[in-house]
Amino acid sequence: MSFRPDFLWGGATAANQCEGAYQEDGRGIANVDLMPVGEDRLHTLLGEHVSLEFQEDHFYPAMNAIDMYHRYQEDIALFAEMGFKVYRLSIAWSRIFPEGDEDQPNEAGLQFYENVFRECRKYGIEPLVTIVHFDCPLGLIKKYGSWRDRRMISFYLNLCRTLFTRYKGLVKYWLTFNEINMLMHAPFMAAGIAFEEGENREQVKYTASYHELLASAAAVKLAKEINPENQIGCMMAGGDYYPYTCNPNDVLKAKLEERKNYFMIDVQCLGYYPSYALKELERKGITLPVQEGDLDLLKEGTVDFVSFSYYLSRTASADPAVTGTTGGNVYDTLANPYLKASEWGWQIDPLGLRLTLNTLYERYHKPLFIAENGLGANDIPDENGEINDDYRIDYLRDHIQAMKDAVELDGVNLFGYTMWGPIDLVSASTGEMKKRYGFIYVDRDNAGNGTLKRFRKKSFGWYKKVIETNGEDLA
Numbered sequence: 001m002s003f004r005p006d007f008l009w010g011g012a013t014a015a016n017q018c019e020g021a022y023q024e025d026g027r028g029i030a031n032v033d034l035m036p037v038g039e040d041r042l043h044t045l046l047g048e049h050v051s052l053e054f055q056e057d058h059f060y061p062a063m064n065a066i067d068m069y070h071r072y073q074e075d076i077a078l079f080a081e082m083g084f085k086v087y088r089l090s091i092a093w094s095r096i097f098p099e100g101d102e103d104q105p106n107e108a109g110l111q112f113y114e115n116v117f118r119e120c121r122k123y124g125i126e127p128l129v130t131i132v133h134f135d136c137p138l139g140l141i142k143k144y145g146s147w148r149d150r151r152m153i154s155f156y157l158n159l160c161r162t163l164f165t166r167y168k169g170l171v172k173y174w175l176t177f178n179e180i181n182m183l184m185h186a187p188f189m190a191a192g193i194a195f196e197e198g199e200n201r202e203q204v205k206y207t208a209s210y211h212e213l214l215a216s217a218a219a220v221k222l223a224k225e226i227n228p229e230n231q232i233g234c235m236m237a238g239g240d241y242y243p244y245t246c247n248p249n250d251v252l253k254a255k256l257e258e259r260k261n262y263f264m265i266d267v268q269c270l271g272y273y274p275s276y277a278l279k280e281l282e283r284k285g286i287t288l289p290v291q292e293g294d295l296d297l298l299k300e301g302t303v304d305f306v307s308f309s310y311y312l313s314r315t316a317s318a319d320p321a322v323t324g325t326t327g328g329n330v331y332d333t334l335a336n337p338y339l340k341a342s343e344w345g346w347q348i349d350p351l352g353l354r355l356t357l358n359t360l361y362e363r364y365h366k367p368l369f370i371a372e373n374g375l376g377a378n379d380i381p382d383e384n385g386e387i388n389d390d391y392r393i394d395y396l397r398d399h400i401q402a403m404k405d406a407v408e409l410d411g412v413n414l415f416g417y418t419m420w421g422p423i424d425l426v427s428a429s430t431g432e433m434k435k436r437y438g439f440i441y442v443d444r445d446n447a448g449n450g451t452l453k454r455f456r457k458k459s460f461g462w463y464k465k466v467i468e469t470n471g472e473d474l475a
């Protein structure tokens, strides 16, 4: 057998992309609610000219999403039917602390997640909880400017303390921040940073990321204090960088690009800022607001395991004459002529997953978990209303084979896989519904029309068999 017998197979979602019910049971507004579909989405997620109020002529898909808030029982039953061992989901921070800085949590929000976890447990599904999957309560953005302000650490820790205490015995696996490096690429979407006129954006991003790293380290310590059984991971938007050619300049360029993504999880895994990052800060004239005790905290709060999302590899060239970019998870990359791409331009590279697993394992020697991987496609029901998504099966089969190779041939320690979006949900980058990832189809379109009815795609039965055979039968 390639995969360990207790390998955690499952799927991953994020609160704002599936729950909806954005104002129900005391939930507050968050950055993720304020990202409209259409041409204003991109600058908003980048933190430029962000409107902190809803605008009448815009459609905000997170408001209702796929209404999982009311349908979680039906959805978890479908996950259980596929044999899920794990379900990765996130907490909407503003359900628990509607403004973000209250002393006391909102009981209705806590009860909702307790119900969800109990529902998972009913089927023997292990919940894996992302504490923050991009969201930040609007109150914290307006009052403190979000993660630029050090006080965010204590608000975040309030949330963590509440969750670790309330769900002790129900939840054991936690991720402190989803795709933590995304803060550097999409600061408003990933961390609620709306830039002000004339401010030094690089400084803001590095300060905010410093605060998140301190918060993450403190959360790891707290989780262990509350329950030594807790296992805490970091989470990175992953994918190796390839040099465009074997010209050493391209090789160097690829390494430099890669570091921009690694420096944050380097801190979470190693417990200190790597020397290349310190040099980079020095060159840029950026200072970190270090206070007494911070560096010890980073050392004491390293993670137990490393999780990451993998959709694509990236390519870098030192030669400005090499142009031709293609879409990628939020930010573009040079197109790799050896690879095909999805309808959204994300290049499909299963071998890149094996390479990335190896890179991460060699870098940190910690257990690995693939927290996201999948294919966004515009599924069209056939004349019988069925979705024959063989393209999705092919994509997932090739990626699972690659991770099998990483385990079997390279000896990588991998303990779980949650594909992204087991049920169709709102796309983070575009806000579309038609960019579908699921095994389960949801009847809803980009404008929010549809019955919200769920039905199984062809890939549903395929994944069920993969789980049943612990990844042995991928046919």
Ligand code: BGP
Residues within 6 Å of the ligand: 014, 017, 178, 179, 237, 309, 329, 330, 372, 376, 420, 426, 427, 428, 429, 430, 435
């Ligand atoms: C990751 C996010 C997810 C998810 C996924 C797919 O960056 O963690 O929230 O959405 O990408 O991206 P998209 O929805 O843009 O297709």
